[in-house]
Amino acid sequence: MATAMMNTPPHPPSGGGRGGSGRGHGITIDVSPPSPHDYIHSSPQPHSSRDRDYTSGMSPGSGDLPSPFFNHPQLIESPIPEEPGEDHFGDDFTDFPRYDSRDIVYEEPQRQAKIVGERYLKGDLLGVGAYSKVREMLDCVTLCRRAVKIMKQRRLSRILNGEENVRREIKILKKLNHRNVIKLLDVFSDDNKQKLYIVLEYCVGGLQEMLDKAPRNKFPIWQAHKYFVQLIEGLEYLHSCGIVHKDIKPGNLLLTTDDVVKISDFGVAEELDRFSQSDRCCNFQGSPAFQSPEIASGQDNWSGFKADIWASGVTLYHFTTGKFPFEGESVYKLFAVISQCTYTLPPELPPVLQDLIRGMLLKDPDKRLDIEQIRRHTWFISKHSKPLKEELVRFPPYQDSKDRYRGSTVIPYLESFYNYEGVAGLEATGRWDSQDEEALFDTQESSTGIPSATQSLASVSHERSLDTIASRKSRVHSQENVLFPTSKSVDELGVTAIGPIPSPKPPKKRRGSKRRISEQCTHQ
Amino acid sequence: MPLFAKVKNPLELVKSLRDYLLVLEQHGSGSKKAEKAVEESSKILQQIKSILYGSGDHEPQTELAAQLAQEFYNFDMPFHIIKNLANLDFEAKKDVAQIFNNILRRQIGVRSPTVEYICTKSDILFMLVRGYDNPDIALNCGVMLRECIKHELLAKIVLESESFYSFYTYVELSTFDIASDAFSTFKELLTRHKVLCAQFLEGSYDKVFDKYHVLLNSENYVTRRQSLKLLGELLLDRHNYTVMTRYISNPENLKMIMNMLRDKSRNIQFEAFHVFKVFVANPNKAKPIQDILLKNQERLVDFLMKFHNDRTEDEQFNDEKQFLIKQIKEMSEGDGGKVGGAVGGATS
Numbered sequence: 001m002a003t004a005m006m007n008t009p010p011h012p013p014s015g016g017g018r019g020g021s022g023r024g025h026g027i028t029i030d031v032s033p034p035s036p037h038d039y040i041h042s043s044p045q046p047h048s049s050r051d052r053d054y055t056s057g058m059s060p061g062s063g064d065l066p067s068p069f070f071n072h073p074q075l076i077e078s079p080i081p082e083e084p085g086e087d088h089f090g091d092d093f094t095d096f097p098r099y100d101s102r103d104i105v106y107e108e109p110q111r112q113a114k115i116v117g118e119r120y121l122k123g124d125l126l127g128v129g130a131y132s133k134v135r136e137m138l139d140c141v142t143l144c145r146r147a148v149k150i151m152k153q154r155r156l157s158r159i160l161n162g163e164e165n166v167r168r169e170i171k172i173l174k175k176l177n178h179r180n181v182i183k184l185l186d187v188f189s190d191d192n193k194q195k196l197y198i199v200l201e202y203c204v205g206g207l208q209e210m211l212d213k214a215p216r217n218k219f220p221i222w223q224a225h226k227y228f229v230q231l232i233e234g235l236e237y238l239h240s241c242g243i244v245h246k247d248i249k250p251g252n253l254l255l256t257t258d259d260v261v262k263i264s265d266f267g268v269a270e271e272l273d274r275f276s277q278s279d280r281c282c283n284f285q286g287s288p289a290f291q292s293p294e295i296a297s298g299q300d301n302w303s304g305f306k307a308d309i310w311a312s313g314v315t316l317y318h319f320t321t322g323k324f325p326f327e328g329e330s331v332y333k334l335f336a337v338i339s340q341c342t343y344t345l346p347p348e349l350p351p352v353l354q355d356l357i358r359g360m361l362l363k364d365p366d367k368r369l370d371i372e373q374i375r376r377h378t379w380f381i382s383k384h385s386k387p388l389k390e391e392l393v394r395f396p397p398y399q400d401s402k403d404r405y406r407g408s409t410v411i412p413y414l415e416s417f418y419n420y421e422g423v424a425g426l427e428a429t430g431r432w433d434s435q436d437e438e439a440l441f442d443t444q445e446s447s448t449g450i451p452s453a454t455q456s457l458a459s460v461s462h463e464r465s466l467d468t469i470a471s472r473k474s475r476v477h478s479q480e481n482v483l484f485p486t487s488k489s490v491d492e493l494g495v496t497a498i499g500p501i502p503s504p505k506p507p508k509k510r511r512g513s514k515r516r517i518s519e520q521c522t523h524q
Numbered sequence: 525m526p527l528f529a530k531v532k533n534p535l536e537l538v539k540s541l542r543d544y545l546l547v548l549e550q551h552g553s554g555s556k557k558a559e560k561a562v563e564e565s566s567k568i569l570q571q572i573k574s575i576l577y578g579s580g581d582h583e584p585q586t587e588l589a590a591q592l593a594q595e596f597y598n599f600d601m602p603f604h605i606i607k608n609l610a611n612l613d614f615e616a617k618k619d620v621a622q623i624f625n626n627i628l629r630r631q632i633g634v635r636s637p638t639v640e641y642i643c644t645k646s647d648i649l650f651m652l653v654r655g656y657d658n659p660d661i662a663l664n665c666g667v668m669l670r671e672c673i674k675h676e677l678l679a680k681i682v683l684e685s686e687s688f689y690s691f692y693t694y695v696e697l698s699t700f701d702i703a704s705d706a707f708s709t710f711k712e713l714l715t716r717h718k719v720l721c722a723q724f725l726e727g728s729y730d731k732v733f734d735k736y737h738v739l740l741n742s743e744n745y746v747t748r749r750q751s752l753k754l755l756g757e758l759l760l761d762r763h764n765y766t767v768m769t770r771y772i773s774n775p776e777n778l779k780m781i782m783n784m785l786r787d788k789s790r791n792i793q794f795e796a797f798h799v800f801k802v803f804v805a806n807p808n809k810a811k812p813i814q815d816i817l818l819k820n821q822e823r824l825v826d827f828l829m830k831f832h833n834d835r836t837e838d839e840q841f842n843d844e845k846q847f848l849i850k851q852i853k854e855m856s857e858g859d860g861g862k863v864g865g866a867v868g869g870a871t872s
Contacts, residue, residue, distance in 0.1 A: 240762050242762045272762070
């Protein structure tokens with residue numbers, strides 16, 4: 001913003017101030033010293049307040065208010081060709097940013113509000129795994145945040161045992177119901193797209209990513225205790241249901257917004273025969289670093305429950321030291337180390353905790369602690385209160401966003417959803433059909449009759465600018481159409497258009513190269 | 525709190541609360557004195573609560589809370605309060621439950637002093653159980669009791685006492701909310717501490733399940749349905765493996781469950797199905813069980829073919845049903861033990 005102000009012509013042509021100059025109203029207005037007009041229509045500090053508004057998005061109340069007023073002038077503007085835009089920009093605008101229309105078009109499809117499964121509004125991608133993509137979605141019926149695993153049939157069939165694993169995972173998840181186990185809420189498929197959607201409870205993130213960003217890659221003891229207790233609660237439940245998880249590790253322990261640990265990823269879990277008394281297992285697909293000596297040394301079969309205990313022991317070790325008890329350059333070497341079961345515990349760990357970890361990492365599975373013994377262990381039942389000065393390890397913000405609370409990524413889509421509905425021509429379709437983006441544009445086209453490329457931009461701008469919430473529908477529409485013909489205006493409008501999206505980035509009106517904008521778009 | 529009133533310290537609070545409770549005990553309700561005592565104890569309880577939980581802008585006062593807990597043990601307050609609970613007014617009863625639970629959760633390092641205290645005063649637990657007898661305090665007692673049995677030591681005391689069996693009557697009480705509350709405590713007792721519960725069920729198998737059958741045959745629909753569901757959960761929990769094998773080898777149990785398959789309520793039929801499947805899927809069926817299934821082979825197959833066919837969306841149920849039909853069809857004299865073959869997944 002500072003640069004912008006410096007480059008601002010000291011006195012904008014007063015007559016044209018508002019209505020003048022091409023379009024870029026977002027930009028022009030923004031960089032000019034506020035004209036009297038501004039003072040009438042916008043808050044005393046238009047720049048900063050609007051910036052905040054754009055970054056935080058839907059925040060109801062104060063932030064939203066100024067923008068419709070503020071953007072109002074743009075709507076009554078006359079088309080560019082008639083205006084001496086250059087005069088207005090003047091020589092001082094040498095570093096006026098130009099954004100290539102491609103960049104904006106590029107970002108646009110991502111912001112398209114889309115509903116799948118008749119009730120889930122798509123948000124951003126949360127992660128990509130071997131089997132699936134995971135997307136945040138908003139359940140439009142309950143208004144709960146959800147994580148949805150999306151699997152492509154084609155991809156699944158290429159993975160060994162892929163479909164079978166998924167089928168087993170769903171079957172197992174369906175019968176589980178425990179506070180510390182991820183809940184399956186819905187499964188549906190889209191046969192046309194050959195996609196399978198698995199709707200799960202929403203979790204903010206995994207413990208592994210917290211550890212990765214934590215100082216010395218470990219949790220403070222009390223925090224480790226808090227999570228470990230929940231892991232054991234969940235594990236006890238799983239074992240009572242005859243489920244061997246086989247892949248317990250920090251990466252598979254997710255955390256909800258209220259700090260509840262959820263054991264997730266049952267991709268390699270095994271369900272025991274109800275009538276066999278033993279818990280023998282004979283195949284493993286879990287992560288090598290968490291495998292127990294009996295698995296690493298290649299025994300034919302082993303106690304599944306005790307193997308889960310071992311993995312939990314390694315997990316606890318990792319929680320509290322930030323390291324792994326066993327390491328090796330290759331899986332082969334790693335397994336050799338694990339089979340010997342020699343490891344060291346950092347002396348700074350409290351002796352009780354060392355005792356617990358040793359008990360869980362006993363080579364002989366029969367001597368290894370069972371869940372009951374862990375639950376009775378002194379370290380487990382002790383109270384570990386948070387020392388006042390000690391910092392809690394938190395989630396790192398999503399990628400390069402600054403939102404350390406990891407707010408919902410669905411909001412921008414939701415915003416576009418409603419803005420869009422405010423636009424003329426859409427009432428006819430009402431809530432548009434979920435899957436069909438094309439249909440969306442068709443309806444628009446038929447109502448306006450302008451070429452579709454421009455049209456899609458028009459719709460972007462409609463969706464984006466909060467001012468479309470105001471009800472000046474048809475007029476807005478026709479004027480926007482006129483505003484679009486030149487590529488320059490399209491570019492600039494695009495810039496205005498993305499403004500209102502609550503994105504973690506600085507508002508687009510700030511000076512920045514077009515490259516930066518496009519990068520930001522991809523990160524989204 | 526009055527502006528200039530002297531703020532009492534924990535010792536004074538506890539002492540005066542005890543005195544008022546004594547008055548209540550001696551005078552019964554109705555008298556002038558008792559009324560005053562009720563009023564005053566409500567005030568004291570409020571003050572105690574605000575020490576433990578904080579109030580308005582004030583944070584809980586940790587040091588005072590520690591003192592308070594200590595005085596509670598010294599003066600046997602949990603015992604006296606619960607004994608006189610019925611005499612207190614409505615809000616005060618709720619405060620008591622909150623105070624009790626807060627003090628119960630106290631932990632010093634590995635120790636839970638309140639749990640240790642209650643272990644030596646197990647009467648407190650039995651008074652709480654008996655609380656279900658009095659509708660005025662039943663729900664408050666339920667809240668406190670459930671907090672108690674979160675601790676294995678305390679749950680053990682209740683399970684091993686005769687008072688556990690009074691739950692069999694409480695869950696059938698005609699007041700719906702009290703019966704439900706009692707049932708959730710009952711369920712918690714039987715499921716919360718897996719190993720303890722398994723030991724208890726094995727040890728007291730006959731007594732527990734004899735009485736349990738009364739619940740399963742109750743006139744009360746809710747009791748019948750809830751207890752059947754809980755039975756399914758108990759049998760399907762791996763910790764109760766021994767209990768399950770014992771249960772599913774008794775032909776009387778099978779007969780009862782088969783009758784429930786034909787209950788007039790569809791929900792009960794459905795719950796019964798989930799117990800019935802365990803009998804059929806068992807690869808090592810006892811002879812009497814085989815006999816019953818064989819005798820009814822055709823009728824069972826017919827019945828299952830028509831059983832809840834409208835549950836098309838429940839894949840797992842349909843898989844299981846098909847599996848059972850197959851199992852029963854393939855049964856024949858003499859090979860009973862073998863039919864269960866590769867049951868595992870399909871039965872759970």
